[in-house]
Structure formats: C-alpha cells, structure tokens
Amino acid sequence: xxxxxxxxxxxxxxxxxxxxxxxxxxxxxxxxxxxxxxxxxxxxxxxxxxxxxxxxxxxxxxxxxxxxxxxxxxxxxxxxxxxxxxxxxxxxxxxxxxxxxxxxxxxxxxxxxxxxxxxxxxxxxxxxxxxxxxxxxxxxxxxxxxxxxxxxxxxxxxxxxxxxxxxxxxxxxxxxxxxxxxxxxxxxxxxxxxxxxxxxxxxxxxxxxxxxxxxxxxxxxxxxxxxxxxxxxxxxxxxxxxxxxxxxxxxxxxxxxxxxxxxxxxxxxxxxxxxxxxxxxxxxxxxxxxxxxxxxxxxxxxxxxxxxxxxxxxxxxxxxxxxxxxxxxxxxxxxxxxxxxxxxxxxxxxxxxxxxxxxxxxxxxxxxxxxxxxxxxxxxxxxxxxxxxxxxxxxxxxxxxxxxxxxxxxxxxxxxxxxxxxxxxxxxxxxxxxxxxxxxxxxxxxxxxxxxxxxxxxxxxxxxxxxxxxxxxxxxxxxxxxxxxxxxxxxxxxxxxxxxxxxxxxxxxxxxxxxxxxxxxxxxxxxxxxxxxxxxxxxxxxxxxxxxxxxxxxxxxxxxxxx
Amino acid sequence: xxxxxxxxxxxxxxxxxxxxxxxxxxxxxxxxxxxxxxxxxxxxxxxxxxxxxxxxxxxxxxxxxxxxxxxxxxxxxxxxxxxxxxxxxxxxxxxxxxxxxxxxxxxxxxxxxxxxxxxxxxxxxxxxxxxxxxxxxxxxxxxxxxxxxxxxxxxxxxxxxxxxxxxxxxxxxxxxxxxxxxx
Numbered sequence: 001x002x003x004x005x006x007x008x009x010x011x012x013x014x015x016x017x018x019x020x021x022x023x024x025x026x027x028x029x030x031x032x033x034x035x036x037x038x039x040x041x042x043x044x045x046x047x048x049x050x051x052x053x054x055x056x057x058x059x060x061x062x063x064x065x066x067x068x069x070x071x072x073x074x075x076x077x078x079x080x081x082x083x084x085x086x087x088x089x090x091x092x093x094x095x096x097x098x099x100x101x102x103x104x105x106x107x108x109x110x111x112x113x114x115x116x117x118x119x120x121x122x123x124x125x126x127x128x129x130x131x132x133x134x135x136x137x138x139x140x141x142x143x144x145x146x147x148x149x150x151x152x153x154x155x156x157x158x159x160x161x162x163x164x165x166x167x168x169x170x171x172x173x174x175x176x177x178x179x180x181x182x183x184x185x186x187x188x189x190x191x192x193x194x195x196x197x198x199x200x201x202x203x204x205x206x207x208x209x210x211x212x213x214x215x216x217x218x219x220x221x222x223x224x225x226x227x228x229x230x231x232x233x234x235x236x237x238x239x240x241x242x243x244x245x246x247x248x249x250x251x252x253x254x255x256x257x258x259x260x261x262x263x264x265x266x267x268x269x270x271x272x273x274x275x276x277x278x279x280x281x282x283x284x285x286x287x288x289x290x291x292x293x294x295x296x297x298x299x300x301x302x303x304x305x306x307x308x309x310x311x312x313x314x315x316x317x318x319x320x321x322x323x324x325x326x327x328x329x330x331x332x333x334x335x336x337x338x339x340x341x342x343x344x345x346x347x348x349x350x351x352x353x354x355x356x357x358x359x360x361x362x363x364x365x366x367x368x369x370x371x372x373x374x375x376x377x378x379x380x381x382x383x384x385x386x387x388x389x390x391x392x393x394x395x396x397x398x399x400x401x402x403x404x405x406x407x408x409x410x411x412x413x414x415x416x417x418x419x420x421x422x423x424x425x426x427x428x429x430x431x432x433x434x435x436x437x438x439x440x441x442x443x444x445x446x447x448x449x450x451x452x453x454x455x456x457x458x459x460x461x462x463x464x465x466x467x468x469x470x471x472x473x474x475x476x477x478x479x480x481x482x483x484x485x486x487x488x489x490x491x492x493x494x495x496x497x498x499x500x501x502x503x504x505x506x507x508x509x510x511x512x513x514x515x516x517x518x519x520x521x522x523x524x525x526x527x528x529x530x531x532x533x534x535x536x537x538x539x540x541x542x543x544x545x546x547x548x549x550x551x552x553x554x555x556x557x558x559x560x561x562x563x
Numbered sequence: 564x565x566x567x568x569x570x571x572x573x574x575x576x577x578x579x580x581x582x583x584x585x586x587x588x589x590x591x592x593x594x595x596x597x598x599x600x601x602x603x604x605x606x607x608x609x610x611x612x613x614x615x616x617x618x619x620x621x622x623x624x625x626x627x628x629x630x631x632x633x634x635x636x637x638x639x640x641x642x643x644x645x646x647x648x649x650x651x652x653x654x655x656x657x658x659x660x661x662x663x664x665x666x667x668x669x670x671x672x673x674x675x676x677x678x679x680x681x682x683x684x685x686x687x688x689x690x691x692x693x694x695x696x697x698x699x700x701x702x703x704x705x706x707x708x709x710x711x712x713x714x715x716x717x718x719x720x721x722x723x724x725x726x727x728x729x730x731x732x733x734x735x736x737x738x739x740x741x742x743x744x745x746x
Contacts, residue, residue, distance in 0.1 A: 050726060052715065052718055052719075052726070052745075053713035053746075054718065056599075057600065058646070058647060059709070059710070063647045064649070082599065182731060183731055183732075183733055184733060185731075185733025185734065189733075225727050226728040227726070227728065353736055354734050354735060355737045357728060358725070358729070358730055401621060401622040401623075401687060401691070402621060402622065403624055406623055406626060410721075410741065410743060
C-alpha cells in the first residue's frame with residue numbers, strides 16, 4: 001500500500017473515535033488516530049483524582065473572572081470546577097461565532113479521550129419509535145435504518161463497555177446487555193412504589209449507566225467504587241472511556257498510532273475518483289501543517305467539529321464542500337432541551353432514620369411516556385421526553401452561629417427528589433452550522449457560526465414536562481412540589497447532533513445507512529453529526545453502535561476491494 | 564496523611580485489579596504549585612486578619628472538634644477576597660468588617676479580638692439581627708461555613724470522609740455515624 005501512510009485514519013479519539021480505532025485495529029488495519037487535544041494517559045494524568053475539597057484549587061470553584069474569560073461556554077459543562085477544568089477547551093483561545101444573537105453553547109473537551117472522560121455516562125438504547133419518528137411525523141429526513149438492524153450492535157458495544165441497568169421490558173426503552181443496576185435509595189424506592197401505583201404506565205428505574213457494577217478483569221477494569229469523581233478520570237476504569245476501554249484494546253493490537261495535538265483543518269478530495277485522498281492537520285504546538293494519507297477515513301471529531309471539518313473540505317477551485325452535493329451539510333443541527341426541572345419532598349417519617357452511604361455515579365430515570373402510541377389526545381407537541389433525577393438529603397441548614405449551629409449541621413435535611421426532563425428536539429433544516437467567511441481561528445480554520453434555536457414544539461414539550469412532573473410528584477404523595485422551566489439554550493445538554501445527517505437519498509442527506517459519505521466511498525462519519533433526529537434519550541450508546549457497525553462494514557468493503 | 568493508603572483500600576474491601584492502581588491514587592498531594600490555596604497577595608491588615616479570625620471562630624467554634632481557626636478558615640477567606648471576589652464584593656466585605664469592629668469599640672471600647680467570647684457573641688448577634696455593614700454577618704457566615712466544611716479538618720474530623728466508599732447503601736442508618744458524610 002505504497003500510496004498510503006496508514007490503512008485508516010480516525011479523526012477524533014472520543015467515544016466514537018475510540019470505538020473506530022478499536023474495531024479497525026482489531027480487524028487488522030494499521031490505524032492513525034488523531035486528536036486536537038493534549039495527551040491524557042489513563043491513571044497517570046488524572047491529576048485531581050482522589051483529592052478532597054481542601055486539595056482542589058479554590059476549594060473546587062474557579063474564580064468567576066477566570067471562568068468568564070476562558071470558559072464562557074465550557075462552564076456550562078463543568079469547566080468552572082477546578083477538579084476538571086483541565087479537561088475542557090479554552091473558549092478564548094478557540095472561539096466560535098453566532099448569527100443573529102442566537103447563542104449556542106458548544107462545550108468542548110481538550111484532550112485525547114475527548115468527552116468520553118467527562119460524559120454523563122447515561123447509557124440508553126433508542127427504540128423503534130425513535131428510528132421511525134421522522135417518517136411518522138414528517139420532520140427531517142427518514143432514517144434508512146431501524147431498531148432491529150442496530151440492536152445487535154447495541155449488544156456488542158454494551159457487552160464491551162460494561163453497562164449497569166435493570167431489564168424493564170419497555171418498548172420505548174429497549175433492554176440491553178446489562179450488569180446488575182446500581183441500587184436506588186429509600187426515597188427513590190418510596191417514590192417509585194407510589195408513583196407507579198398512582199399513575200399506571202409511569203416507571204422509575206435505576207438510570208442505565210456506563211459505570212460497572214461487576215469487574216472486567218480481561219480489560220483490567222474494576223467495578224465502580226461509588227466515589228462519584230468520574231469527571232476527573234477513574235483509575236479503576238470503572239466507567240467507559242477511551243482511556244479505560246477502547247484505547248487499551250486498540251493498543252493491544254500493535255496496529256495503532258496515536259497522535260495528540262493534531263488539529264485537523266480539512267480533508268483533501270479527488271473529484272475524479274470521488275475519494276478522500278488526505279487528512280490535513282496543523283500541529284497545535286508547532287503550527288506545522290502535514291497531510292496524512294490512508295485508504296479509509298473515519299471522521300469522529302464530534303458532531304459539530306466533524307461538520308466544521310467537512311464544511312472546510314472544499315472541492316478544488318470551489319468554496320463548496322465536496323461532501324455537500326445534497327446541500328444538507330451543516331443543516332439540521334440539534335440538541336436536547338433540558339432546562340425543565342421539578343421536585344418534591346418525601347414526607348414519610350419512616351425514612352428519617354436513613355441516609356446514603358457512598359456517592360453513587362447515577363440516579364433514577366423516568367422513561368418517556370408521552371406520544372408513545374401515536375399522538376396523545378392532550379399533547380400539543382409531537383415526540384417526547386425522558387426524565388433524569390435522583391433523591392438525596394443534604395446537611396441540615398442552621399440559623400444563627402456558634403456551637404449550636406455547628407451541632408445542628410451534623411444532622412441531615414429531609415429527603416428530596418428532583419428530576420430534569422430531556423426533550424427531543426425536532427430536526428429543523430434552518431438550524432445551521434456554517435463557516436464564517438472572513439474570520440479564522442489560530443489554525444486557519446474558518447470559525448464555526450451557529451444559527452440554532454429551539455422552536456414551538458420544544459417549548460411546549462418542556463412546559464408539558466413541568467406540568468406532568470408536578471402532577472406525578474403530587475400523585476406520589478410528595479410535598480413541597482415545584483418546577484422551573486428555564487431558558488433553553490441549544491448546546492446546553494451537550495447532546496449536540498446533526499450537520500451531516502444520515503439518509504437513503506443522496507439528494508437530501510450526507511451519509512448513507514452505513515455512515516458512509518454519499519460523496520466519498522472511503523469516508524465514514526460515525527459520530528453525532530450523522531444523526532437525523534435526536535430521540536429523547538442520551539445519544540452516546542447509539543454513536544458507539546453505529547461506529548462499530550460502520551467499521552465492520554468498511555473493513556468488509558476494503559477486503560472485497562470495493563473501497 | 565495520604566488520601567489513599569493501601570491498608571485502607573484493602574480494609575475497605577476494594578476490588579483492586581493490579582497493584583499499579585495504588586500508585587496514582589496515592590499521588591503525593593502536598594506542596595501544590597497551582598493557585599487557589601493561599602492568597603496571591605495580602606488583603607487584610609494585621610488587625611483585620613485578627614478580626615476575621617476571631618469572628619470565624621465564633622461562627623464555628625472549637626467544641627469536641629476543632630473550630631474555624633484550626634481549620635484555616637481565616638486564610639481561606641483572605642484567599643477568596645484576593646483571588647475570587649470582584650473588587651466590589653471585596654470592598655463590601657471589608658466595609659462590613661469595619662462596621663462590626665466599630666460596634667465593638669462603641670460598646671466595649673475594645674477591638675473585637677480583645678473581647679471575651681460572650682461579648683463577641685453579643686456583637687455578632689447584633690450584626691446578625693441589625694444587618695450591620697450591609698449583610699456582613701451572613702456573608703461572613705457563609706464564607707466560614709464554606710471554608711470550614713471544605714477544609715481537611717471539616718471534612719475529616721467534623722464530618723466523615725470516605726474517599727473510596729466501595730459501594731452504595733441508600734438505606735444506611737444515620738445512627739451509625741451521627742455525622743454528615745463529606746464528599
């Protein structure tokens with residue numbers, strides 16, 4: 001293969017890139033994995049792991065002046081916490097742009113491993129309902145694949161990643177390959193028992209999470225130790241990340257070359273062969289540019305970054321992207337709406353003697369219950385939402401001062417429970433990511449310009465989540481019930497998706513059913529950018545499943561001589 | 564004291580896979596070279612430093628566990644003023660401190676640190692009830708609580724610190740600890 005530096009180049013090393021590298025390496029390909037961020041080695045570089053509050057800079061909270069200077073968007077993902085600031089992009093050094101004062105919060109990581117180190121670890125499957133949604137209500141372009149086609153790939157990635165969860169038999173939230181669930185606490189069980197009796201069809205389950213409850217000795221990973229310090233990195237390898245799981249597997253093959261600090265600016269393309277011919281990078285430290293060549297390319301840079309790279313990959317002599325023959329590249333940018341919350345207090349004195357020991361990495365989940373069988377008669381919106389929450393009790397507040405206050409603060413306050421809804425965002429063609437025509441970043445890449453808003457359907461859905469949430473809390477017998485529906489800013493949920501949507505028709509989509517670019521047979525776009533809709537469930541397991549499936553297909557095509 | 568001690572881990576029944584795990588967890592944590600552990604520049608005069616120390620110790624006094632001074636709360640407050648607060652917030656705090664100190668002079672013709680604990684409590688009660696110096700009392704109380712319960716003493720002696728719980732029990736009897744678990 002004299003023309004190629006590698007069999008495959010994987011751009012990005014997060015959840016999707018890590019899976020692509022693992023699968024391609026294990027299938028015998030020589031792989032180069034690139035990441036724009038710095039190197040983070042498992043265990044060695046988890047510099048704040050295990051530290052107590054007194055060992056964290058500023059006791060854990062970055063000064064507001066510094067937060068507002070460097071992490072104006074990343075703070076929404078937790079960059080303002082000094083235990084994890086080092087895992088986030090500096091928004092001053094790497095800025096973005098908006099159109100028409102429509103804010104978008106693009107929370108980015110800054111290291112090998114990407115957001116796999118700092119993700120929320122909620123590990124859910126999409127359902128038939130989700131894959132059929134676009135077709136059913138006519139929003140966006142129809143998915144060319146269905147749940148049955150993806151189900152075995154969910155099983156494949158779940159088994160390797162290590163997912164803890166309960167089997168519930170719900171059609172809207174299919175069961176997977178699970179280790180035992182993390183336990184619920186007394187208050188959550190109290191709410192579950194009463195809510196499920198009071199409102200038939202509603203369920204409260206232990207949130208399915210990529211924090212293991214059983215060891216994986218073959219991967220050198222231990223079960224979760226209930227420290228709840230996941231976002232600092234976990235030396236136990238208890239939660240799925242590139243560093244804990246896919247990177248060691250890829251390295252074990254001796255087929256992987258991993259390079260950090262390599263900013264991919266664009267892909268080079270030959271219109272005659274309709275193939276990607278090179279991946280151009282700029283070294284973040286030296287500013288040296290270099291082009292790497294490979295037979296196939298997996299673009300896994302994150303939904304927004306992959307879209308930005310594709311937009312900046314122009315046809316020779318044109319300002320148009322080679323991947324945009326459909327005119328759809330950069331369209332249908334989506335995120336979950338998730339600033340609707342509700343809560344209540346458990347009034348039962350029988351729970352008073354109990355507290356929680358340990359810091360669990362997950363909480364509880366109320367699966368979608370709206371518009372499951374067609375349109376609910378009383379719903380003024382399409383699709384639905386799920387609810388993530390947890391019950392807990394904090395230290396009692398105390399008035400006054402002195403010894404009495406100190407003693408009073410040795411007690412706990414009441415058990416309270418709080419949920420936040422995650423709502424499906426419809427695909428809108430005019431929610432776009434484009435490139436600024438005149439401003440470039442320090443690597444010469446045109447700034448990403450966001451023009452993304454939530455619309456009427458999302459707003460109505462979130463209002464409904466508050467109403468339904470309060471009604472459920474009251475029906476379960478909770479007191480002090482309340483809700484809040486705050487401003488929903490796209491990007492906030494860090495579930496950004498779309499931009500290079502999947503579809504059967506090359507005239508209306510960017511990648512095909514195999515996550516393969518319609519315009520370049522040797523290019524696979526397997527991260528969140530390929531999503532044609534968002535479902536209401538957390539997306540990472542679907543990115544993993546689609547990536548593993550695309551890698552399997554790509555290698556078969558290479559071996560068959562087709563690409 | 565290191566956070567992770569191999570003996571503690573084994574005693575806790577931690578599922579360890581490979582001895583190399585302990586080393587990164589037991590990383591030496593002393594002598595931090597990053598900011599945020601002490602004030603980058605002095606914010607208090609010696610008199611103000613003594614006043615803040617005395618006030619914080621009355622808010623969280625030494626009882627069967629150490630109080631605010633032992634826990635380093637005064638230095639924490641000075642660090643926050645130096646490196647965390649906006650100039651306006653810093654000025655408000657220092658102005659409020661001056662008003663409380665002035666009240667001590669009016670009442671007892673002594674500086675606050677020179678008062679007996681009972682006299683100090685009397686001044687602080689007035690500061691709390693009459694909102695002396697704006698909301699200085701609540702401000703100082705919140706800072707003291709934050710500094711104390713995030714200190715090593717606050718986390719480990721006043722509260723119960725379990726760095727590696729090893730499991731989760733959502734039905735754990737409070738009677739077994741009669742304290743709050745720090746996180």
